[in-house]
Amino acid sequence: MWVSNARRAFTLVAGARIEVTAAASLAEPLAAALRSHGYNASVAAVPCGKADAVIITEGLTAGEAAARHWAALQGAKAARRDGGVTVLLQAASPPSGLEGLSRTLRKEWPESTCVAWTLSGTEPAAIVHALASGYGDGLLTEHQSLQHAEPGAPVFPAPALQAHHPSVWLVTGGARGVTASCAIELARQAGGTILLAGRSAETPWPAGLPEANDLKSLRGLLVARSRMTGERVTPAEIDRTARNLLAGAEIRATLAAIREAGAIAEYVPLDAGDAVAVAHTISDVQARHGRIGGWVHGAGVLADKLAMDKTEAELRRVFAPKVGGLENILGALDPVQLSHVGLFSSAAAFFGNRGQSDYAMANALLASAGRNLARATPGAQVKVFHWGPWAGGMVDDTLASHFEAQGIPLIPVDEGARIFATELLGGDRDQVELIVGEAWATA
Numbered sequence: 001m002w003v004s005n006a007r008r009a010f011t012l013v014a015g016a017r018i019e020v021t022a023a024a025s026l027a028e029p030l031a032a033a034l035r036s037h038g039y040n041a042s043v044a045a046v047p048c049g050k051a052d053a054v055i056i057t058e059g060l061t062a063g064e065a066a067a068r069h070w071a072a073l074q075g076a077k078a079a080r081r082d083g084g085v086t087v088l089l090q091a092a093s094p095p096s097g098l099e100g101l102s103r104t105l106r107k108e109w110p111e112s113t114c115v116a117w118t119l120s121g122t123e124p125a126a127i128v129h130a131l132a133s134g135y136g137d138g139l140l141t142e143h144q145s146l147q148h149a150e151p152g153a154p155v156f157p158a159p160a161l162q163a164h165h166p167s168v169w170l171v172t173g174g175a176r177g178v179t180a181s182c183a184i185e186l187a188r189q190a191g192g193t194i195l196l197a198g199r200s201a202e203t204p205w206p207a208g209l210p211e212a213n214d215l216k217s218l219r220g221l222l223v224a225r226s227r228m229t230g231e232r233v234t235p236a237e238i239d240r241t242a243r244n245l246l247a248g249a250e251i252r253a254t255l256a257a258i259r260e261a262g263a264i265a266e267y268v269p270l271d272a273g274d275a276v277a278v279a280h281t282i283s284d285v286q287a288r289h290g291r292i293g294g295w296v297h298g299a300g301v302l303a304d305k306l307a308m309d310k311t312e313a314e315l316r317r318v319f320a321p322k323v324g325g326l327e328n329i330l331g332a333l334d335p336v337q338l339s340h341v342g343l344f345s346s347a348a349a350f351f352g353n354r355g356q357s358d359y360a361m362a363n364a365l366l367a368s369a370g371r372n373l374a375r376a377t378p379g380a381q382v383k384v385f386h387w388g389p390w391a392g393g394m395v396d397d398t399l400a401s402h403f404e405a406q407g408i409p410l411i412p413v414d415e416g417a418r419i420f421a422t423e424l425l426g427g428d429r430d431q432v433e434l435i436v437g438e439a440w441a442t443a
Helices: 027-036 065-079 098-108 124-133 177-190 215-229 235-260 275-289 312-332 347-351 357-376 397-405 413-426
Strands: 017-021 040-044 053-056 085-091 113-119 138-140 146-149 168-172 193-198 264-269 294-297 340-346 381-387 433-436
Touching: 017 027, 027 040, 027 124, 053 065, 053 124, 065 085, 065 098, 065 312, 065 357, 085 098, 098 113, 098 347, 098 357, 113 124, 124 138, 168 177, 168 275, 168 312, 177 193, 177 235, 177 294, 177 413, 193 235, 193 275, 215 235, 235 264, 264 275, 275 312, 294 312, 312 357, 340 347, 340 357, 340 413, 347 357, 347 381, 347 433, 357 381, 357 433, 381 413, 413 433
Parallel strands: 017 040, 017 053, 053 085, 085 113, 113 138, 168 193, 168 294, 193 264, 294 340, 340 381, 381 433
Antiparallel strands: 138 146
């Protein structure tokens, strides 16, 4: 929930040296306003790393989301200094996720201070006031106060589901993993037609090849078959074939489970990050099945690495399905036609997480877009799920052991799917964002 009691995160004395990056038109007026209040402020193309505080304006530019967030991360890296303060500025619209970056950098750089402020206007006075007040993350209001998000009271299951459910659902990233489990539970509770969209191909299982449901066993079967046939294949080709076969089998199993639950199911191969492909696919499926009334966006990938070592290619890889997919789907659909929207975020967006600066930003942007969508379509049920770690999906055995060692409980797949469907179909419409699981990253 959003509250107005601001917390002091840092202190800057008069005469402190402050750099404002030159990316946005606000830079010069802001530096002038800071000087008028007794600060030693200047505008710099790139932070020198020696200032007491650096204000990063790259998040205020009008560029592509991945480019804006990469530029802000680069600015923060250049500004890093023991005991220094880095302020990340972003606009309320278009959606941005720099609070996910600030929360992650505070974990990775405990010797520094990093905060993110969302601007409701462009008046330098509000920023100067926030700097003098040492505000933490939050939204700077026109009255120069700060609103910030913090966990609210626990949410209990809805007593009854809403009577109206969409007849056609689009589930992006929904044919495999935990999103598939959520789609199956959605089929049980809502029925209708569920269109699963994902990048994996529905690769058929080769005739004569024994069934296997784990990668190691299937690799062995493929090696044995290649020896029998005399076919020369590399280990990389064996691995790629095995992964494709398991993906295809998982897709078919998800489709079968949805149909068994009483819904119609279809798999739609789709890269949600490809705007042209998304527009064509949405047009095609709506021509065949009718207007999409429900959308679940569960697409996402990881590229974990500490912020100082992160590359632009890795950030773009993370942003493409989650942020690019969000933008492309909303560009191909009329948001007014959506009565139910479920967006899969991560607890990393709310708490930050070491090694996940790009993932935290992408999910924080997703949450911002969800809040905007809820305001723009007040008749729709919009839910942003900030998931903790699941006992499945992206959490393999190694990660599960890591979480267990830290005392972090994993969300059981069946329970997580039940929470998802119950909240999306019958939860409080005013409760847009939900943190599911323990507040595991607060320590």
